[in-house]
Amino acid sequence: MGRHSLPDRPRRSALAPRPRARRRNAAIVTATVLAVAASTVAAVQGGLLSFGSSCQGGEVRVRIAAAPAIAPALVSAADHAHRHEVTSDGRCLDVRVTAREAYQVADALRSKATSGTDFEVWVPDSDLWVHQITADARAEPVTQVGNIASTPVGVAVIPSAAKSLGWPSKTYTWTELADTAMTSDRLRLGAGDPARSATGLLALTRLTDAAERAKDGDTRVAAMTRALSQRTAETDRRLLATLPRDLSDTEQGDPQRNQALFLSEQAAFAYNAEADSGDDLDLFYPEDGSPRLDYPFALIDENRLTTDQSRAALRFMTLLGEADGREILGGHGFRTAWDETPEALVTQAGGRSPQPYGETAAAPAREKDVQEALGLWTITVQSDRITTVVDASASMAKPVPGTDRSRMDVTKASLVQALATFTADDEIGLWKFSTRLDGNRDYRVLVPTEQLGDRKGDGTQRDKLSAAVRDLEPVPGGPTGLYDTTLAAYREAVASYGKGKFNALVILTDGVNEDPGSISRSRLITELRKLTDPDRPVPLIAIAVGPDADKDEVDQIAKATGGSGHQISDPAQIHSVILKAIVQAARQS
Structure with a gap:
């Protein structure tokens, strides 16, 4: 008999992977x-x-x-x-x-x-x-x-807040529930830490996916995530302890306590089973589908x-x-x-009709969407210090296949998108490089790495960065001075390390090193390893853009610092790759 043939009475789990699950009578709690x-x-x-x-x-x-x-x-x-x-x-x-x-x-x-x-x-x-x-x-x-x-994820709400929201007759989408929490005091909404709670991560992924389709989606997602980060608990069990001590109290109560939680149906079931009469949670099932544990x-x-x-x-x-x-x-x-x-x-x-608790579950979240949501969360809950170094060599003027835009145009759009996800407390800077852009230097510091909320003349650091990104243009005939630029930028990032922040260096290049007078790759890797300090980690996130870039090269360079190298065919992917790389680096730090 084979190792994985089922012993004795062979039957499949009701939820084992299959086209359709076997139907059965509803379970009765006894x-x-x-x-x-x-x-x-x-x-x-x-x-x-x-x-x-x-x-x-x-x-x-x-x-x-x-x-x-x-x-x-x-x-x-x-x-x-x-x-x-x-x-x-x-x-x-x-x-x-x-x-x-x-x-x-x-x-x-x-x-x-x-x-x-x-x-x-x-x-x-x-x-x-x-x-x-x-x-x-x-x-x-x-x-x-x-x-x-399995168990679907919804929004569990204390009775007084649920009544003010029209439960059970009124239904909401994920974004409507989040907007209600951000724009009024009717719903103080909490979540399990998405880095440690699958419930929190699935809810966050649904929220970000829905919000990104709306006007000013990136800004809304960043604001929503920031607001949610102020009301999180390490785990779902600890999250339940953030509810008011008396759920039947119709007053606003302690503003530090949550009135609603992203919670699974099973968790609400277990909580209500132990609650005193009048202290049961009510459960909203978002009308655009509930993800499932x-x-x-x-x-x-x-x-x-x-x-x-x-x-x-x-x-x-x-x-x-x-x-x-x-x-x-x-x-x-x-x-x-x-x-x-x-x-x-x-x-x-706590579910009641016409809440859509019987609707088909939302489609499983795509890995890309999960990584973006988790990356956004990582940079939201921890202040960041990130310097971005952009290739401005002549090859960045080449068109992106299938579009009428150049690699630089699409790169700039992706960087603007990424910039919207950072908060005023984050420190972001911008360099560009080719060869001999500043005397004998292959790079030029366009905006020093400082807090986005700092005032800079008539605007802020964010305004200055946005303008600098929009002004980026390829250098006609400019080669790619990758090695010297990488070493200089990494040396500066280590020297200006921000304690208590997530520090990183992001380098975007669409080619290989073309500066014959620069240091060698092996020398660069050796120097990067010398500069790396485990007590002051600064991972290098190196992104090879387009078919001319060498993914193996950027990967070797990045790994010398504990970072990661990535290959993308379309500069529009830069935003999601940065978020994914931040998640990877944050886990290893």
């Missing part, structure tokens, strides 16, 4: 299930749940690191497996569950701090975490084998697992897709079929 949930929380919080002696000598152990929201359900399922002697190839399952925040497990897997003896299975709350790990070649390998539950089931370092371990893990996953497993998950507030909406669950979570 007192028995709630009692089991209450009795297992202590075991989860304590770390491990041990079983009795009936399976001693014949059991196969599976250790699971699970997101805190689903850990109690998995403990209940593990207890069920033990009591009913569920087997894998005739051996009883000994499943032990530890509640761990997904970002903590992801950090450990990236650093390989989770050794082969810690866990066999990881159940985070979203595929987003698994994608992060599989995209990192240096991380501990994980293999996703299915999804075991989808609870992937992933094997950690599959190759090190024994056949018994991997098959036992798969057997436990199939149990979760069977009737008993689905009842346990449903009793804890999870949906177990993609195309059904359990009415009792929605009611307990």
